[in-house]
Amino acid sequence: MNRVAITGIGIYSSIGKNLEEVKSSLYNGKSGIIFDPERKKFGYQSGLTGKVENPELRGILDHRSRSCMPQQAEFAYMSTSEALMTAGLTREYLDLTDAGIIFGNDGSALPVIEALDTIRETKDTMMVSSGSVFQSMNSTVSLNLSVIFRLKGINFTVSAACASGAHAIGLAYSMIRHGYQKTIICGGTQEVNLYCVANFDALGAFSRLESSPAEASRPFDRKRDGLVPSGGAATVILEDLDYAIKRGAPILAEVVGYGFSSDGTHVSVPDTNGQIRAVTMALNEAGLDPGKIDYINAHATSTPLGDQAEAMTLNRIFGKYRPAVSSTKSMTGHELSMCGASEVVYSVIMLNNSFIAPNINFEEPDEFSSPLNIITQTTPAEFDVCLSNSFGFGGTNSCLIIKKVH
Amino acid sequence: MEKEEIIVAVNKFLLQEFEVDEKEIRPDAHLKDDLGLESLDFVDIAVMARKRFGITVKGKDMLSLKTLGDVYDYIHRLVQMK
Numbered sequence: 001m002n003r004v005a006i007t008g009i010g011i012y013s014s015i016g017k018n019l020e021e022v023k024s025s026l027y028n029g030k031s032g033i034i035f036d037p038e039r040k041k042f043g044y045q046s047g048l049t050g051k052v053e054n055p056e057l058r059g060i061l062d063h064r065s066r067s068c069m070p071q072q073a074e075f076a077y078m079s080t081s082e083a084l085m086t087a088g089l090t091r092e093y094l095d096l097t098d099a100g101i102i103f104g105n106d107g108s109a110l111p112v113i114e115a116l117d118t119i120r121e122t123k124d125t126m127m128v129s130s131g132s133v134f135q136s137m138n139s140t141v142s143l144n145l146s147v148i149f150r151l152k153g154i155n156f157t158v159s160a161a162c163a164s165g166a167h168a169i170g171l172a173y174s175m176i177r178h179g180y181q182k183t184i185i186c187g188g189t190q191e192v193n194l195y196c197v198a199n200f201d202a203l204g205a206f207s208r209l210e211s212s213p214a215e216a217s218r219p220f221d222r223k224r225d226g227l228v229p230s231g232g233a234a235t236v237i238l239e240d241l242d243y244a245i246k247r248g249a250p251i252l253a254e255v256v257g258y259g260f261s262s263d264g265t266h267v268s269v270p271d272t273n274g275q276i277r278a279v280t281m282a283l284n285e286a287g288l289d290p291g292k293i294d295y296i297n298a299h300a301t302s303t304p305l306g307d308q309a310e311a312m313t314l315n316r317i318f319g320k321y322r323p324a325v326s327s328t329k330s331m332t333g334h335e336l337s338m339c340g341a342s343e344v345v346y347s348v349i350m351l352n353n354s355f356i357a358p359n360i361n362f363e364e365p366d367e368f369s370s371p372l373n374i375i376t377q378t379t380p381a382e383f384d385v386c387l388s389n390s391f392g393f394g395g396t397n398s399c400l401i402i403k404k405v406h
Numbered sequence: 407m408e409k410e411e412i413i414v415a416v417n418k419f420l421l422q423e424f425e426v427d428e429k430e431i432r433p434d435a436h437l438k439d440d441l442g443l444e445s446l447d448f449v450d451i452a453v454m455a456r457k458r459f460g461i462t463v464k465g466k467d468m469l470s471l472k473t474l475g476d477v478y479d480y481i482h483r484l485v486q487m488k
Contacts (some may be wrong), residue, residue, distance in 0.1 A: 063424045064446065126456055126463075130449035 007249040008087025008237030009345045010079035014050030026357040031214035046206035050230025050333040052192045067131030072191040073144045075233035083235035100153025102172045103141045104164030104188035106337040109196040111135035161392025166340025170258035188341030190231030197229040218361035219300035219327035220369035227301040230333030234342035257286030263395025275313040278397035286401045291321040294383035297343045300327035301334045311368035322373040326359035340390035433475030
């Protein structure tokens with residue numbers, strides 16, 4: 001079995017458009033949440049959202065490339081360009097390899113709705129531009145980036161709700177571990193616009209703390225009242241460790257465990273049994289006892305039930321060890337299909353810069369979160385091993401263990 | 407509609423949407439070799455023609471067009487037939 005290194009990371013999110021900005025936000029506990037009055041006018045119950053600006057790709061990518069890319073593919077282009085740069089992988093080098101791509105994405109609402117609005121209005125499919133179909137597919141990110149970066153290896157998209165990005169990394173890890181690929185660009189992305197979470201808002205799952213956007217996402221806190229939708233893109237370059245060392249790549253960390261499971265119980269209510277199986281599988285794969293985990297980047301989204309279930313899972317497995325826990329969603333909001341990848345990027349940033357980012361807005365625990373060692377202030381820490389949890393609708397669970405390489 | 411109006415609209419579309427090099431815009435410019443257009447781009451030209459001139463461009467007709475002058479003539483012919 002091959003060891004799997006993280007040689008590059010890139011990020012484009014509500015708390016920064018690149019690694020430097022995001023590192024600073026994580027360190028300073030800066031929120032990326034705003035109140036968007038347009039959402040209220042549109043009919044949302046909550047006007048809260050992560051703010052992610054559209055990148056300007058005119059002059060960077062040609063017309064054909066741009067016309068096929070929806071917002072989340074543009075985000076992913078930005079994060080992937082940064083990740084390739086940190087990994088020291090040029091397009092010319094990629095041309096000589098069979099590098100692949102596995103990206104997490106679970107929807108493309110904006111282009112689908114815009115195209116159908118046009119067709120409904122004109123009763124004419126010939127009024128829809130040529131790029132629309134490529135923008136509308138769930139696989140839009142992997143299909144676009146594979147062409148732009150001229151990739152020749154594995155090429156597909158993982159759709160697994162809010163665990164999409166984490167499963168993408170887990171699957172890429174498995175492919176490299178088993179020797180099928182040397183290099184895989186993986187990650188997760190999520191569009192941020194008026195249309196993509198309107199029906200999610202219908203469930204009443206979003207925070208209503210509109211008067212204080214930066215305080216709205218409060219994972220594990222007793223007064224949490226819902227998640228804040230957000231998005232962007234995160235990219236992780238995974239490589240066979242020996243291969244990466246031979247080409248002189250920076251070894252930012254190592255993926256040592258991937259655990260997965262399905263609750264098989266409910267579309268939206270998480271089940272601790274499923275979560276426990278996924279965390280345990282990741283620990284077993286890594287050959288680590290729970291006491292060896294230094295930091296847990298929790299999935300905790302700031303919903304009452306979700307955070308309660310994860311707190312129970314963490315108490316059950318890690319109870320007496322009390323590793324440091326924080327949910328970076330307290331700053332970013334819930335990045336949905338991106339979050340499993342972005343939280344690996346956030347964790348690697350912390351790992352390589354010797355600090356643990358705070359779970360901001362955690363003021364008062366409830367009975368489930370009170371036993372946890374939740375980090376509320378930025379904490380300097382030399383640490384080696386972290387666990388990143390992702391749990392999605394439909395009970396899809398994905399847990400990744402990341403370790404520093406000495 | 408005068409043909410000049412069609413020429414101006416098509417050229418503007420190519421410059422703004424396809425970022426075609428202005429120096430390459432001339433009636434004898436080859437659509438693929440000089441302007442770098444491909445079959446998917448013809449779909450967008452058809453959408454533009456439908457919106458701007460209210461005509462229905464047929465895909466197979468578009469594929470037979472070789473030069474920018476052919477595009478001007480083809481659209482002009484359809485506009486006159488309306």
